[in-house]
Amino acid sequence: MGKALEFLQQEQVNRAACGEAMHQLMTTLHPICRSITGDGVRQSLAILQQHIPLTIHEVPTGTAVFDWTVPKEWNIRDAYVKNARGEKVIDFQQSNLHILNYSTPIAAQMPFAALKQHLFSLPDQPHSIPYRTSYYRESWGFCLAHETLLKLEEGAQEEGDYEVYIDATLTDGHLTYGELILPGESEETVLISCHCCHPALCNDNLSGMALSTYLAKALIEQQAVRQQRYTYRFLFIPGTIGSITWLALHEAEVEKIKHGLVVACVGDEGSLTYKKSRRGDAEIDRAVLHALAQRQQPYEVLDFSPFGYDERQYCSPGFNLPVGSLTRTPHGRFPQYHTSDDNLTFVTPAALGDSLATYLAVVDLLERNHYYCNLKPKGEPQLGKRNLYSAFGGKKDAKASEMAMLWVLNFSDGSHSLLDIAEKSGYGFQLIAEVASILEEHDLLARMPDGR
Amino acid sequence: MGKALEFLQQEQVNRAACGEAMHQLMTTLHPICRSITGDGVRQSLAILQQHIPLTIHEVPTGTAVFDWTVPKEWNIRDAYVKNARGEKVIDFQQSNLHILNYSTPIAAQMPFAALKQHLFSLPDQPHSIPYRTSYYRESWGFCLAHETLLKLEEGAQEEGDYEVYIDATLTDGHLTYGELILPGESEETVLISCHCCHPALCNDNLSGMALSTYLAKALIEQQAVRQQRYTYRFLFIPGTIGSITWLALHEAEVEKIKHGLVVACVGDEGSLTYKKSRRGDAEIDRAVLHALAQRQQPYEVLDFSPFGYDERQYCSPGFNLPVGSLTRTPHGRFPQYHTSDDNLTFVTPAALGDSLATYLAVVDLLERNHYYCNLKPKGEPQLGKRNLYSAFGGKKDAKASEMAMLWVLNFSDGSHSLLDIAEKSGYGFQLIAEVASILEEHDLLARMPDGR
Amino acid sequence: MGKALEFLQQEQVNRAACGEAMHQLMTTLHPICRSITGDGVRQSLAILQQHIPLTIHEVPTGTAVFDWTVPKEWNIRDAYVKNARGEKVIDFQQSNLHILNYSTPIAAQMPFAALKQHLFSLPDQPHSIPYRTSYYRESWGFCLAHETLLKLEEGAQEEGDYEVYIDATLTDGHLTYGELILPGESEETVLISCHCCHPALCNDNLSGMALSTYLAKALIEQQAVRQQRYTYRFLFIPGTIGSITWLALHEAEVEKIKHGLVVACVGDEGSLTYKKSRRGDAEIDRAVLHALAQRQQPYEVLDFSPFGYDERQYCSPGFNLPVGSLTRTPHGRFPQYHTSDDNLTFVTPAALGDSLATYLAVVDLLERNHYYCNLKPKGEPQLGKRNLYSAFGGKKDAKASEMAMLWVLNFSDGSHSLLDIAEKSGYGFQLIAEVASILEEHDLLARMPDGR
Secondary structure, eight states: OOHHHHHHHHOOHHHHHHHHHHHHHHHTTTSSOOSSHHHHHHHHHHHHHHTOOEEEEEEEOOOTTTTTEEOOOEEEEEEEEOOOOOOOEETTTTTTGGBBBBBOOOOEOHHHHHHTTTTOOOSSSSTTTTTBBBSSSSOOEEEEEEHHHHHHHHHHTOOOOEEEEEEEEESOOEEEEEEEOOOOSOOOOOEEEOOOOOOOIIIIIIHHHHHHHHHHHHHHHHHSOOOOOSEEEEEETTTTTHHHHHHTTTTGGGGGGGEEEEEOOOOOSEEEEEEEESSSSHHHHHHHHHHHTTTSSOOOEEOOOOOSSSSHHHTSSSTTOEEEEEEEOOTSSTTTTBBTTTTTTTTTTHHHHHHHHHHHHHHHHHOOOOEEEEOOOSSOOOOOGOOSSSSSSSOOOOOOOHHHHHHHHHHHHHEHHHHHHHHHOOOHHHHHHHHHHHHHOOOOOEOOOOOO | OHHHHHHHHTTTOOOHHHHHHHHHHHHHHTTTTOOOSHHHHHHHHHHHTSSSSEEEEEEEOEEEEETEEEOOEEEEEEEEOOOOTTEEEETTOOGGBBBBBBBOOOEEOHHHHHHHHTTTTOOOTTTOOOBBBOSSSSOOOEEEOOOHHHHHHHHHTOOOOOOOOEEEEESSSSEEEEEEEEOOOSSSSEEEEOOOOSSSOIIIIIIIHHHHHHHHHHHHHHHSSSSSEEEEEEEETTHHHHHHHHHTTTTGGGGGEEEEEEEOOOOOSSOOOOOOOOOOOOOOHHHHHHHHTTTTTTEEEOOOSSSTTTHHHHHHTTOSSSSEEEEOOTTTTTTTBBBTTTTTSOOOOHHHHHHHHHHHHHHHHHOOOOOEESSOOOOOSSGGTTTTTTTSSOOSOOOHHHHHHHHHHHHHHHEEEEHHHHHHOOOOHHHHHHHHHHHTTTSSSEEEEEEE | OOOOHHHHHTTTTOOOHHHHHHHEEEETTTSSSOOOHHHHHHHHHHHHTTTSSOOEEEEEEEETTTTTTOOOEEEEEEEEOOOSSOOOOTTTTOOOEEEEEEOOOEEEEHHHHHHHEEOOTTTTTTOOOBBBBBBBSSOOEEEEEEHHHHHHHHHHHOOOOEEEEEEEEEEOEEEEEEEEEEEOOOSSSEEEEEEOOOOOOOOIIIIIHHHHHHHHHHEEEEEEEEESSSSSEEEEOOOHHHHHHHHHGGGGGGEEEEEEEEEESSSSSSSSEEETTSSSSOOHHHHHHHHHTTTTSSSSEEOOSOSSTTTTHHHHHTOOEEEEEEEOTTTTTSSTTTTSSSSSTSSSHHHHHHHHHHHHHHHHHHHOOOEEEESSOOSSSSGGGGTTTTTTTSOOHHHOOHHHHHHHHHHHHEEHHHHEEEHOOOOOOHHHHHHHHHHOOOOOOEEOOOOO
């Protein structure tokens, strides 16, 4: 039983309970209007600090980060559109998706024709409010269900001017992100990164924020028992500009990142999907694929592509970090994506718990995936005299554990990791790692130093 | 739109018209009795000189070329077999296939039994005259339809002796070939080679001669507008002995050949077939395969084998040049092959035009397949501020051109060519090359020097 | 026709006759009670010495061999269990499988309940006596058909005590093995290893002992005609401890082993199975796969795994020798495995002869699988002037031998062996090797020195 997996059992926290807790956290975060900067992010990170000791960083507007510049900080208090009768026909207080994210302030009267240039809807999904942004071009707008737009259009002829009101500020300030470093035996780091900039969208990406929080909690609890091998670095950052900012400010530390995962869309009921790192055969890629295969449930594997979440920054050619992304249904593949339908009912505690368990299995695999050296490499060592092998010969079948021992002994030649041996043998990593421990205790194997 | 592909449009010459012109050229060449040496080759090359500025080379009989020796020159004026009644029963004037190519002169009377030893026919294709040669063993003979042979056999009992007459000469002279060099920015050369030794056979290989001529015309016209990257070297040579002779006389220049194609059988209505170079993964191999895949039509790919046309010489182990062969139905796979049925109706203007367009697409790809270096390799560059990206974020789908840009940026790391990126991304080379140009104009990419 | 294959024809010994002779040898060996040490092995090897000049080696008890120690020598004269009426209910004289191999001596009376702790049977195969051993833990026991055990159990209530008698000795002595070295032109060695420790089990492994003996006979007869390229080293050794002992005592010679096969289970009627060496792509692996493919009969290929026979020792990571195992149905996959049903009717002369022929084909391939260098590598050499090619050109099809010549010439570039060329071309190794000889005679090829 691996260290990380022990967590779920030791703490008597089963997947369902963990899933419920994550869903509860998402419910708390849901009403807050997040963006790539501003108080929404700060409030959200403050809530996460009730669970894990996040450090909050503030990067000033105007800071040059590679080809980008940290933008002005956006804050919004209220926004609505009123018809001539003074009725709020679009109201930010009802859904923070109604505002074009990063809208500039406005207080004006205008006819429907002028207003309409600033309205966004989805004709193909008439009941859903779309999520749209205008981070890097100053603009204002409202998003609304297409059916609402149609109703406004119908009534527009008899109506007079509309009152448009956005009480927002776009001023010099800061970009805010949260970071948690859990030091391990080694400075070699596992990066866990999630974007925290989306407002009332649950799968994308309150689910990623919740899973990252509970994954960190689990590792903290384990660390109380035993030091981890790797240092873990959790990032809660705004998408794109956040990872670019972090990379620009931490260039010297980037080389410590040995494995990484971008966490997003981990709450829907679809099957798990792994998008490989740009390298395609990094240890993280193979670790996740092995963990997925061991689950005996359907899953999908995608090659790297330069779209998606912050893996596109971590895997940009100047860094090319071994960072993949483990999601359930990937971005853009579910109709609720970037609409008001990506809500608290679209994500389930069961799916969240299942995702977390898989992340923990991956972490456990990384922690224990060492190279070993067979100390008796010439012929097989005599397992029988160590009581590691059946006393009576000639039996038709051997035990899985005995066969796994022979696999580990035969391939522990310094060039095969335990994961390599698991893959070669067809046995699960858990069994392979278990018998390696036993063989190590009997002085038949020696663990090779990391970072060879 | 690539430089080479522009040709077909700029010149208002569509495929059909080009195909008609090539077919017309073949019609002019068809009656001439070509062989591996002699005036038939000279006359044919003279006709091609009306289209392109070919240089004619003459290599004397007896010249040692590797393991071979340039043979005596063969010329034929007339040949027939007359029966006892003075009727011509086989007549060279009716088809130059009737003569065993390279037959020695004879003027003799002989009974049918003796004559029959010198007759070649195809029992399985009784209506067709076979094409046979005897280049390297002095002999004489006639080829005829098997049905004609049977008729002669029937009548032979009542007939007297036959008169056999071949007015040919086999004397010291020259091997003739045509060459056209179109210098480019670089001395690195694309070799286009076709055999010009077959008499009245159309697909094999008047089609190759016609296509090579029109490909050269296209490149000459383009060169008037803009210098090509590569030097192009066109060879019109007799099969086997011609390529061996050329290689022997140009050993020092062989290393300049960076890509090459042997042109044959490009006029039949079968689908395109690419036979890979001996290397199997040369750039020319990948360029042709990409061009074929982009056509959205069936095609076939064959591994290299040491049979076929002059690629067997270019790919002999002492040279191992990156030379493949792009044909339609390959040699020996169509029943008309090496018979009088490989005639002007077996090849069509449409097929010729289609083949030429594919060759042009390959040339265009080679010309533009550079390696680029991303000048903003850390994180993505901010495309939005350069108006290269949609202003409003959050949309469900991105434009193909935007996605192609991200692919080019992410993989322009000095180790991926544009063709590599096209293959990785699944986008066509045309789109990838287009967005690379745009990114280069915006100083986001730098083209890496050739010949690294 | 290869040297090794000639044997079967020259000697007028067809497969069937060879198979009969091997089966006859197995019949002679069958009654002897072999074990990993003792007189049973000595008697068996003495019988093989009537066929081939085996050298017998004796290694003293207590000799340290890597992680193991040569055990005490075990010899048995008689063993039985008698019921209260003095009837032998289990009798070693009826089958040497009745004794738990390596049982310590005993002469005692005991109730059935106590006896039963020492009885082994197979409930799922009630008619069969299992084969069981206790080499490394001192113990005693009897093996019997489950139906016999049930009968004993039924009668046990009314019976009194049983008499248990095992007249065996387990004392300091020797481990015995047989070895035959057939020196070749080179010291590079082909290892042929079979285990000779199993008592009355035919497929596993009297068949391997018989095949190894007849393979050695064939090579000795060939050697009378012509020196072999390789040295052949035959080992008849007890399983596991025997190969470990041999490796420990011959560490300095191990590096000479260039190819090797472990011979076992070669007499049943199942199809041939090749288990690859740990390297997976060693020349022996490719040679066996080619020989199997050429047979035009079904066969199976298994990747290396650290179970099975002595390949697990030869392929242990400290040696990693290129040793595979060519069997028919592999160990554990036939229900007769390690039971009294693996008897003289389970193995057939036809299967034995077929297996031997395949081993001979593999040996022939190894002997002739040289690298050649094309001495006319620039262009094709002119085969016609050497009468190696059809005089008349233009024919639609070429002879296989002519095409094979072109393959050999084109790929004899120093980096392709004849086997490589056979695989690339799709032609059988026999044809490829034949035309290589012809080309060598014509000074078109030169054989490259071994051990490059």
